Amino acid sequence: MKIKLLTLIFFLSTSLMAQERFITKSGIISFEASVPSFEEIKGKNTNVSCVLNTRSGEIAVLALVRGFKFKIALMEEHFNENYIESTVFPKTTFKGKIENFFYSRITRTEQNYTLNGQLELHGKTKDISVIAKIKRTDEGIEITSNFIVSTDDFDIEIPSVVSKNISKNVKVSLEFLLK
Template sequence: MRRRVIQLVFNGFLIGSLCLGFSYGQQRYIDRNGVVVFEASEKLFEPIKAKNESVTAVFDASNNALACLVLIRGFQLDNPLMQEHFNESYMESEQYPKAYFKGILLDFTLENVGRTKQNVMVRGTLNIRGVTKEMETELLIQKVNGIMALHGSFMVRPKDFGIKIPKLVENKIAKTVWVTLNFKLSPADEK
């Protein structure tokens, strides 16, 4: 219970921080329960897959800005030992408690989005473990009953973000990690 309260307060503070760069008075969309999944499995070895269902995403329709905040400890792995190694050795989540993305949806107009799914490119920066890298990926977007759904996936390389994999297990962990995201953003004034 205490952890949940701390997480909610922390999320509120971070959402406010993320929104500082956004225009006030314009339509913003938010999802505080977004889902990010990563897959770092190698064939013939135990699956390495984690899911975080408390990701915060904010979209500002006035400038097409998208910001996402992921609390690293929110990722849940099936194996408790893997969970411990993920937080303590690889992600060092005490020192680097969050990852975030800040970007812009390219050639995008919210008014043109409806029930039909459409592809849109997003370009921005991804920060993991204090290392920021530029990235661009394609998202699938759809708007139904005022809810804006975003779905996408991209690849990251652990070494690009200073994540060191010990020699003993380097063949058991993928060199490239597949990340999938799903957000259902509601108008901020409804939250």
């Protein structure tokens, strides 16, 4: 009887602990630095890791810079070698907290939350605050967001030869389905 009780307690405690953290390794971050009348400049990374602590609202995101893919291979090469310098700065991270986050209040209807934290990109760290839409799904928790990042904030130099073809204000979008 004691063994059955201990086994039950073990399984209940591990299942409760499992719900404290939701994780994905297949999150998506896309960005666009296009300007009107010039070639589209878009990158997409579909192997982004994200962890959400449902008790504290803390969230952490990790994206390998070489994971961003482009329609044109030459664009990808320039992105990695000339702009982001992925051999020197191989990853980008976000560590922060979701304001007023209570897991019990997450419903199937999207709700706006503010994410405050530090974005590290190209060797520079900047405090940011963005709005994210969060909802519960059959598979877990879905988090989406769209925001702007300035290349100047992260010392990403755009050569003067192409400066009119690339926006300094980069549109970033993210999609995470945490399980």
